Amino acid sequence: MTKALIIGGGVAGPTSAIALEKAGIEPVVYEAYDRGADGIGQNLVLAVNGYSALLALGTGHLKAGFDVPRYRFHLGTGKKLAQVLNGDPLPDGTVGRAITRSDLYTTLRDRAIERGIEVNFGKRLVDAKVTADGVTAYFEDGSQAEGDVLIGADGMHSVTRKVIDPAKLTFRYGRLWTTGGYATGVSVPSHTGTEFMYLGKRGFFCHILDDEGRIWWYASITRPEEPTSQQLAAISPEDWRQQLIDTFSVDESAAVDIIKATESIWPPRPIQDIPHLPTWRNERMAVIGDACHAVSPSAGQGVSMAIEDSVVLGKCMRDIPDIAAALERYEQIRRERVEKVVAFGKQCSRTLEANGTVRRVGRDLFARLAFGEKTSAKGHESMRWLYDHRIDWDEHVDASTGSRTA
Numbered sequence: 498m499t500k501a502l503i504i505g506g507g508v509a510g511p512t513s514a515i516a517l518e519k520a521g522i523e524p525v526v527y528e529a530y531d532r533g534a535d536g537i538g539q540n541l542v543l544a545v546n547g548y549s550a551l552l553a554l555g556t557g558h559l560k561a562g563f564d565v566p567r568y569r570f571h572l573g574t575g576k577k578l579a580q581v582l583n584g585d586p587l588p589d590g591t592v593g594r595a596i597t598r599s600d601l602y603t604t605l606r607d608r609a610i611e612r613g614i615e616v617n618f619g620k621r622l623v624d625a626k627v628t629a630d631g632v633t634a635y636f637e638d639g640s641q642a643e644g645d646v647l648i649g650a651d652g653m654h655s656v657t658r659k660v661i662d663p664a665k666l667t668f669r670y671g672r673l674w675t676t677g678g679y680a681t682g683v684s685v686p687s688h689t690g691t692e693f694m695y696l697g698k699r700g701f702f703c704h705i706l707d708d709e710g711r712i713w714w715y716a717s718i719t720r721p722e723e724p725t726s727q728q729l730a731a732i733s734p735e736d737w738r739q740q741l742i743d744t745f746s747v748d749e750s751a752a753v754d755i756i757k758a759t760e761s762i763w764p765p766r767p768i769q770d771i772p773h774l775p776t777w778r779n780e781r782m783a784v785i786g787d788a789c790h791a792v793s794p795s796a797g798q799g800v801s802m803a804i805e806d807s808v809v810l811g812k813c814m815r816d817i818p819d820i821a822a823a824l825e826r827y828e829q830i831r832r833e834r835v836e837k838v839v840a841f842g843k844q845c846s847r848t849l850e851a852n853g854t855v856r857r858v859g860r861d862l863f864a865r866l867a868f869g870e871k872t873s874a875k876g877h878e879s880m881r882w883l884y885d886h887r888i889d890w891d892e893h894v895d896a897s898t899g900s901r902t903a
C-alpha cells in the first residue's frame with residue numbers, strides 16, 4: 498500500500514490524511530507541536546465552499562462553533578448598508594460556520610484518528626529527501642520516517658516548501674495588522690450568527706454574537722509600513738488595547754465597548770500572503786494549504802482552500818497510480834483557483850484600508866455602491882465562483898488533460 502507522510506496537523510494535514518485514507522492510501526501525520534499551531538485561541542469562519550468540501554469526505558457536520566449565514570456592512574458613521582448571505586446554503590441547509598482554531602484542529606484530528614490514522618505530535622520536520630524508491634522525512638528529535646510520498650501541510654512557514662525549492666520566498670505584506678478576541682458581559686446591537694462589519698474611519702471592525710452571548714470579534718488597522726518582529730514585540734498588551742481604542746473611538750460602532758470588555762486581545766499580526774509559488778512539487782513531495790498559497794485573512798478563505806486542496810489531492814492520488822503524475826494533476830486542478838482566491842484576498846485587504854481622507858471617501862463611496870440594498874444582489878451573483886464551488890468526491894479524475902508546468 499502507498500504510504501503518505503503528512504507534515505502538519507493543522508487543517509490541511511488531518512483533512513488530506515482523511516482524503517488519502519479514503520483513497521486507499523496509508524497516511525501518517527506528523528505535527529510539530531503537542532498543542533498545535535500558534536494563535537490557537539483565535540477564531541475563524543469556515544466558508545460554505547470549504548464546508549461543502551469537508552462534507553464531501555463524509556466526516557459529518559462540525560459540532561463545535563455556530564452558524565454564520567450572513568453579514569451586514571456599516572460605514573464608520575454607523576450607516577447600515579446591505580445585509581448579504583455568506584454564500585448560498587447547501588441543499589441540507591449548511592451555512593458558513595464560526596469556530597475556534599483550536600476546536601477545528603481538534604475536530605479534524607479526532608476524525609482522522611477515529612478512522613485509524615496515526616497522528617504523531619512533537620515531530621517537527623527539519624529535512625526530507627527523495628530516495629531511490631521513496632521519500633525520507635527527518636525530524637528535529639533525530640527520528641526519521643520512510644514513505645512513498647510526502648505532503649507538506651506545514652503552514653505558511655513550511656519547511657517542506659523550502660525542501661522542494663530552496664529559493665527564498667518573500668511574503669507579500671498586506672498593509673494591515675489584524676487582531677481580535679472574545680468579549681463577555683457587554684450588550685451591543687447584534688443578532689446571533691450575523692457578522693456586523695464596520696468600515697471605520699481608521700480601521701475595520703467585525704463582531705458576531707455566539708449562542709452563549711459571547712461576542713467574537715476581529716479587526717484590522719492600516720499600517721502601510723511592514724513592522725519588524727522587534728517592533729511588534731515592543732508593543733505591550735496594554736499599549737495595543739489603547740491603540741485599538743484610539744483607532745475605533747472615532748466611529749459610531751460598538752467596537753470600543755467590545756474592546757474594553759475583552760480580557761485578552763490577540764497580539765497584532767501583520768497580514769501577509771503568498772500570491773504565486775513557482776514550484777509546488779517534485780516527483781514525490783507536494784505542498785498544500787497555506788504552505789503553497791497563504792490567503793489574506795480578509796478573504797475568510799484560507800481554511801476552505803486548505804480543505805479543497807486536500808480533497809482534490811485525495812482524488813488525484815486515488816485515480817492516478819503514478820505518484821508524480823498525481824501530484825502534477827493536483828497542481829493543474831488547483832493552481833488557477835487558489836491564485837484567484839489569493840488575489841481576491843488582496844483586493845479585500847485593499848478595501849479594508851483606511852489610509853487618508855481621500856482614500857477613505859473613495860472606499861465608502863465604493864461600499865455604498867457595492868453594498869446598497871439594490872446592488873448587493875448583483876454582488877452576491879458575482880461571488881458565485883467562490884462560494885458555489887463544489888467538489889464531487891465520486892467523480893473520476895482524468896490524468897490526461899495536457900500539461901501545466903510548475
Ligand SMILES: Cc1cc2nc3c(=O)[nH]c(=O)nc-3n(C[C@H](O)[C@H](O)[C@H](O)COP(=O)(O)OP(=O)(O)OC[C@H]3O[C@@H](n4cnc5c(N)ncnc54)[C@H](O)[C@@H]3O)c2cc1C
Pocket residue numbers: 504505506507508509510527528529530533534535539540541542543544620621622623650651652653654655656675766785786787788791792794796797798799800801803
Ligand atoms: C488572524 C487570522 C485569521 C484568519 N481567519 C480566517 C477565517 O476566518 N477563515 C478562513 O478560512 N481562514 C482564516 N485564516 C487563514 C487560516 O487560518 C489558514 O489559511 C489555515 O489555517 C491554513 O491551514 P493549513 O493547515 O494549511 O496551515 P495551518 O493551519 O497553519 O497548520 C499548519 C500546521 O503545521 C504544523 N507545522 C508547521 N511546521 C511544521 C514542521 N516543520 N513539522 C511539523 N509540523 C509543522 C503547525 O504546527 C500547524 O499545526 C486566518 C488566518 C489568520 C492568521
